[in-house]
Amino acid sequence: MSVALLWVVSPNSQLSRYVGYVDSVRDGNRLIESSRFLYRDRSSMFSCRPKKGRKQKWNSCSLDTDFRHPCLGGINLPEISMVASTAGEMAVSSEEKVYNVVLKQAALVNRQLMSSGELDVKPDIVLPGTLSLLTEAYDRCGEVCAEYAKTFYLGTLLMTPERRRAIWAIYVWCRRTDELVDGPNASHITPTALDRWESRLEDLFQGRPFDMLDAALSDTVAKFPVDIQPFRDMIEGMRMDLKKSRYKTFDELYLYCYYVAGTVGLMSVPVMGIAPESLATTESVYNAALALGIANQLTNILRDVGEDARRGRVYLPQDELAQAGLSDEDILAGKVTEKWRNFMKNQIKRARMFFDEAEKGVTELSEASRWPVWASLLLYRQILDEIEANDYNNFTRRAYVSKVKKIAALPISYAKSLIRPSRKSLSKV
Numbered sequence: 001m002s003v004a005l006l007w008v009v010s011p012n013s014q015l016s017r018y019v020g021y022v023d024s025v026r027d028g029n030r031l032i033e034s035s036r037f038l039y040r041d042r043s044s045m046f047s048c049r050p051k052k053g054r055k056q057k058w059n060s061c062s063l064d065t066d067f068r069h070p071c072l073g074g075i076n077l078p079e080i081s082m083v084a085s086t087a088g089e090m091a092v093s094s095e096e097k098v099y100n101v102v103l104k105q106a107a108l109v110n111r112q113l114m115s116s117g118e119l120d121v122k123p124d125i126v127l128p129g130t131l132s133l134l135t136e137a138y139d140r141c142g143e144v145c146a147e148y149a150k151t152f153y154l155g156t157l158l159m160t161p162e163r164r165r166a167i168w169a170i171y172v173w174c175r176r177t178d179e180l181v182d183g184p185n186a187s188h189i190t191p192t193a194l195d196r197w198e199s200r201l202e203d204l205f206q207g208r209p210f211d212m213l214d215a216a217l218s219d220t221v222a223k224f225p226v227d228i229q230p231f232r233d234m235i236e237g238m239r240m241d242l243k244k245s246r247y248k249t250f251d252e253l254y255l256y257c258y259y260v261a262g263t264v265g266l267m268s269v270p271v272m273g274i275a276p277e278s279l280a281t282t283e284s285v286y287n288a289a290l291a292l293g294i295a296n297q298l299t300n301i302l303r304d305v306g307e308d309a310r311r312g313r314v315y316l317p318q319d320e321l322a323q324a325g326l327s328d329e330d331i332l333a334g335k336v337t338e339k340w341r342n343f344m345k346n347q348i349k350r351a352r353m354f355f356d357e358a359e360k361g362v363t364e365l366s367e368a369s370r371w372p373v374w375a376s377l378l379l380y381r382q383i384l385d386e387i388e389a390n391d392y393n394n395f396t397r398r399a400y401v402s403k404v405k406k407i408a409a410l411p412i413s414y415a416k417s418l419i420r421p422s423r424k425s426l427s428k429v
């Protein structure tokens, strides 16, 4: 298999990009490698071991040579997430699709930074008599947030008033979107209802909100450089949930996780803000935000395996289950076997890798946003430890983080939030 067939020259080819995941590499029965993540840049492939979290360069392979790492033995690239169609066209991996949204969102923020020098929050421009309506709309969003996500709400209180209320408006829209397929009326939801919700979204982005809660978001997207695409994509995730209850590969699952959770990361960063002194590229911070959404969703999936299976849903890659000698029946039977433990260990390892990726970006956020983000990251990450502590029984036991551990995470996350991004040197200003 020539690697040239599998290549896409990305708009920013300086960066190495995730292309897939190899669960194990065998030579006959001998396990040579396990759990490697594959990356590429323009002229070579990289692999990354989850444990070390460090990219290690494999032997370089140029565009026109066969891609065969000495360790890869029988593994061909089509077995990982990038596949070439029979016509020789490139089938773009989910990560590639999502990365394009990241680039678009980062470009929007960079344009605003270039035009105004910093991300100033635009002042309220409202018709006489409507300011109190807008305030009321935001207050209502705050109430919803306080009611359904108490810890998250407390975290938002650390932000500036403009940012805090904008985050509430985004949270409320996401919650309403989620409720369409997960709420009390979920059984009546059709793709047409989701289409209507999407045209409401387009309207509110054009300054024509349908109701009070939409009005708050309409105001937010007028004031912060938030792109509509992640919002559209979240609705796409709900469509996917309506018609799909199995995921063939991790690539398919990755796309779902992006739709329902990675999007939240992309929506939030323009509001949370990147520290003015940060040297990180906008794009890398968005990538970290995306990784946090994916990590959270993967954790959520691993925690809720039993509950989801009883609702007829298995959000675990079918090919990886089969490779581990497991099937849907094993999940429904709910017996913790050695095979299940090994399978879960690999899934947890992968989720932790996404958390590691996310951690790199938190320090680059604006000062007031770092504490709540660290706190939520550490708390959600601990759910993975709890699954281990439950001896991988996620069929009948729900992994949860105790109040004591939650409280203990607060000072730790506060201490982490004090770490400043590397400052711009004076010569660069």
Ligand SMILES: CC(C)=CCC/C(C)=C/CC/C(C)=C/CC/C(C)=C/COP(=O)(O)OP(=O)(O)O
Pocket: 260, 261, 262, 264, 265, 266, 268, 269, 285, 286, 288, 289, 290, 292, 293, 296, 297, 300, 358, 359, 361, 362, 365, 373
């Ligand atoms: C890391 C950087 C640079 C920025 C942070 C960007 C953010 C805020 C990312 C977070 C994205 C996020 C909160 C995604 C939602 C993920 C998720 C699985 C939420 C679970 O929601 P519920 O289903 O209500 O959870 P529980 O069931 O645990 O209550």
